[in-house]
Amino acid sequence: MELLELSALQLGQAIRRGETTIPAATQAALEVISRENPRNNAYITVLAEAAMDRARALQDRLGPDAPPLYGVPMALKDNLCTKDVRTTCASRILGDFAPPYAATAAQKLEEGGGVLLGKLNMDEFAMGSTSETSYYGPVKNPRDLTRVPGGSSGGAAAAVAAGMGWYALGSDTGGSIRQPGSYCGVTGMKPTYGTVSRYGLIAYASSLDQIGPLAKDARDCAAILDQIAGADRRDSTSVDGPYGNVLAQLDGDLRGVRIGLPEECFGQGLDPEVDRAVREMAKALESRGAVIQTCSLPIMDYVVPTYYILASAEASSNLSRFDGVKYGWRAEEYEDLTDLYNKTRTQGFGREVKRRILLGTFVLSSGYFDAYYKKALQVKAVIAGAYRAAFEKVDLLLTPVAPTTAPKLGQSLHDPLKMYLSDIYTVPVNLAGLPGISVPCGTDGKGLPIGGQLIGPAMGDALVLKAADAYQREVRV
Numbered sequence: 001m002e003l004l005e006l007s008a009l010q011l012g013q014a015i016r017r018g019e020t021t022i023p024a025a026t027q028a029a030l031e032v033i034s035r036e037n038p039r040n041n042a043y044i045t046v047l048a049e050a051a052m053d054r055a056r057a058l059q060d061r062l063g064p065d066a067p068p069l070y071g072v073p074m075a076l077k078d079n080l081c082t083k084d085v086r087t088t089c090a091s092r093i094l095g096d097f098a099p100p101y102a103a104t105a106a107q108k109l110e111e112g113g114g115v116l117l118g119k120l121n122m123d124e125f126a127m128g129s130t131s132e133t134s135y136y137g138p139v140k141n142p143r144d145l146t147r148v149p150g151g152s153s154g155g156a157a158a159a160v161a162a163g164m165g166w167y168a169l170g171s172d173t174g175g176s177i178r179q180p181g182s183y184c185g186v187t188g189m190k191p192t193y194g195t196v197s198r199y200g201l202i203a204y205a206s207s208l209d210q211i212g213p214l215a216k217d218a219r220d221c222a223a224i225l226d227q228i229a230g231a232d233r234r235d236s237t238s239v240d241g242p243y244g245n246v247l248a249q250l251d252g253d254l255r256g257v258r259i260g261l262p263e264e265c266f267g268q269g270l271d272p273e274v275d276r277a278v279r280e281m282a283k284a285l286e287s288r289g290a291v292i293q294t295c296s297l298p299i300m301d302y303v304v305p306t307y308y309i310l311a312s313a314e315a316s317s318n319l320s321r322f323d324g325v326k327y328g329w330r331a332e333e334y335e336d337l338t339d340l341y342n343k344t345r346t347q348g349f350g351r352e353v354k355r356r357i358l359l360g361t362f363v364l365s366s367g368y369f370d371a372y373y374k375k376a377l378q379v380k381a382v383i384a385g386a387y388r389a390a391f392e393k394v395d396l397l398l399t400p401v402a403p404t405t406a407p408k409l410g411q412s413l414h415d416p417l418k419m420y421l422s423d424i425y426t427v428p429v430n431l432a433g434l435p436g437i438s439v440p441c442g443t444d445g446k447g448l449p450i451g452g453q454l455i456g457p458a459m460g461d462a463l464v465l466k467a468a469d470a471y472q473r474e475v476r477v
Contacts, residue, residue: 003028008072008166008220015071016064022071025166026055026115029073033117033164040140040149042158044078045086046118054115068223068247070113075165077156078119079126080106080211081200085116089202090134091124093322093348095329103200104235105169105211105228112227117165120155124350125319126173126204128152129419130412131180133352138409141184143449147406150180156214157184167215167224171201173208174307175401175426178438181214182401182451185440187468188214189221192458193433194239196225197232205314206237208307208430218437218468222247225461246462250469255289257467259454260394262297265425271404277442277450278400281471285398288470295394299386299428302379304420307427308356309363309376315353316360322348355416384432391457396467399425401438401451425453435461439468441475 003025006014014020030048037043051073058071076082079089081099088094102110110116123133131139131154139154141147142162149158153170157180160168170177172190181188189212196211203209213224229243261282266275282292324330324344331343349357363372390397402422412419429436434455441452452471456464 004032004163007216009068009223011166012068012070012072015062016066022055022059022062022115023052025071026051026073026117029117029163029165032162036142036162036164039145040142040158040162041137042121042139042155042162042164043075043118044088044090044121044136044155047085047116051115051117058113058115067112067227069227071115072166073115073117074109075117075120075156075159075168076106077122077153077168077170079122079171079202080169081202082106082116082119085119087119087202089125090122090136091349091353092135093329093344097328101200104197104232106200108228109169120159120168122155123152124353125202125315126152126171126176127315127352127356129175129179129422130407131155132409132413133350135350140409141406143185143447144406147408147448148183148412150183150406152176153188153214154180157181157186157188160184160186160214160216167213167220169211169228170214172210172212172430173204173311174430175423177212177214178401178426178436178451178453179423181438183406183449185449186214187217187221187437187439188212189225189437189465190429190435191225191229191461192435194237195229195241195243195459195461197230197235197238199232199234203318205311206318207314208311210430217472218439218465219247219250221437222250222465222469225465241459246465249462250466252470252473253289254285254467254470257290257396257463258394259285259290259292259396259398259467260295260390261292261398262295262390264297264300265399269403270400271444273444274400274404274450278398278452281439281441281452282398284471284474285467288474290467293394295390295397297386297390299383300424303383303428303431304424306376306379306383307423307431308359308420309372310380312356312360313364313373314360316357316364319353319357324348352416380431383428387428387432387434396463397455399453399455401425401453405444405446405448405450429455434458435464437464437468439471
C-alpha cells in the first residue's frame with residue numbers, strides 16, 4: 001500500500017482496518033518532510049519526536065469506533081496557537097513565543113486523534129499572496145520550485161501537495177486558503193464566517209479571518225470541517241448551526257442545483273487558459289445534473305480597494321499589541337519605553353507588514369476615517385447585498401480562484417499592487433462572510449495547476465462541498 005497516495009479519509013480507514021499503523025504513516029510523512037522541506041521550505045517547525053510519541057500513544061488506544069481522521073498526520077499554519085509549541089506567524093517579532101494555550105480548532109483536531117507534524121510557513125502575519133514575506137524565507141511551489149505557492153497559507157498548500165502530511169489547517173482573510181490551493185493543485189476551503197472558532201488564531205483582520213482546511217479532495221475537507229466547526233463561547237463571532245453531518249451529505253448528485261457564472265469574473269485580465277479550465281469545470285458539473293447559467297456581480301470593481309482599506313485598518317489595530325514588552329522578540333538597545341516600541345517594531349516587522357500598518361493607521365486617522373474607513377464599511381455592506389441578490393437566482397457561483405497560474409518567485413514583491421489585484425476573485429467572499437472552495441480543475445500549458453472556485457450563501461458550506469465532491473467524482477480525482 002502506497003500510504004502517500006491515500007486521501008486523509010482513506011488513510012484513516014486503513015488505520016482502523018489494521019492495514020497500516022499510525023506510527024508507520026507518521027514516519028512516512030516525516031521522511032518526506034526531511035527530504036522535501038529543505039527544497040520548498042513549507043515547515044518552520046517540525047515536531048518529529050513529539051509526533052512519533054503521539055502516534056504510538058494513539059495506536060495503543062485505537063478502537064473500532066475511532067473518528068474518521070483518527071491517527072492521520074497533519075500540520076497547522078503557524079498563526080494557530082499550539083500549547084507550549086513555538087508559534088511565530090513567520091515574523092521575527094514573535095521570536096520563540098510558545099503560547100500557554102491552544103487554538104480551539106487545533107484542540108478539536110487533537111481530540112479527534114490528529115497527529116501534529118509541525119507548524120507551517122506563511123506570509124508574515126498572513127499579509128501577502130505569495131508566502132514570500134516570511135522572516136524564515138519564502139515557500140516554494142512543489143509543482144515548480146521556481147514559482148510561488150500562493151499565500152498566505154502557502155506552507156499549508158505546499159505541504160499537502162508535496163505529501164508532507166495528509167491535510168493542514170490554514171487561515172483565509174482574503175483568499176489565503178483558496179489561492180494557494182489553486183496554485184499548488186490541492187483543495188482548500190474557507191468556511192462561512194463564524195462557523196469555525198477563531199479563538200487562538202493570531203489575528204490579521206478580525207472581521208475577515210476564517211480558519212479552514214487544505215486537503216487532497218472535498219471529502220477530506222468535509223471530514224475536517226465536521227470536526228472543527230461549532231460555536232465557541234471563547235469566540236463571540238462564532239455562530240450556532242447544524243454542524244457535524246457535512247460528509248454524509250456528499251452523494252455526487254447535483255440535479256436541479258443552479259450554478260451561476262458571473263459575467264464580471266470572466267472578462268479582461270483573466271488568463272485564457274484559466275478561463276477555459278473553469279468553463280470546462282462548469283460542463284463537468286452540468287454532467288452531474290447542475291443547471292449552469294450566467295449571472296451578474298456588479299460590484300467587482302470595488303472589492304479590492306474595499307478589502308485592503310478594511311483589512312489594513314484592522315491589522316493596524318490588531319498588531320499594536322506586539323511591542324516587545326509582554327512576549328516575543330525585543331530590540332537589544334533602546335533608551336526609554338518609546339524608543340523600545342519604535343526599535344522593536346521597526347526591526348521586528350517586515351516590509352509588507354509595516355506597509356499595511358501604515359496604510360491602516362492612515363485610514364483610521366482623524367480627517368480620513370470618514371473618507372476611507374467608514375465608506376469602505378458602507379461598500380462592504382453593498383457587496384454583501386450583491387451576493388444575497390445573486391443567490392436569489394442561483395444556488396452557487398462558479399468563478400476562477402486567481403486570474404493566472406502561479407507567478408515566478410520575486411515577481412509579485414516588486415509590484416505590490418499587482419499582488420493585491422491577484423485577490424480579486426477571492427476577497428469578496430470574505431467581505432460577505434460566505435463559504436468558498438478552491439478545486440483543482442486543470443493545468444496550463446506549463447503544467448501549472450488551475451483552480452475553480454465554488455461560492456455558496458452563508459451557512460451553505462455543505463452545498464459548496466457537495467458540488468466540489470460531485471465535480472471530483474466526475475473527473476475521478
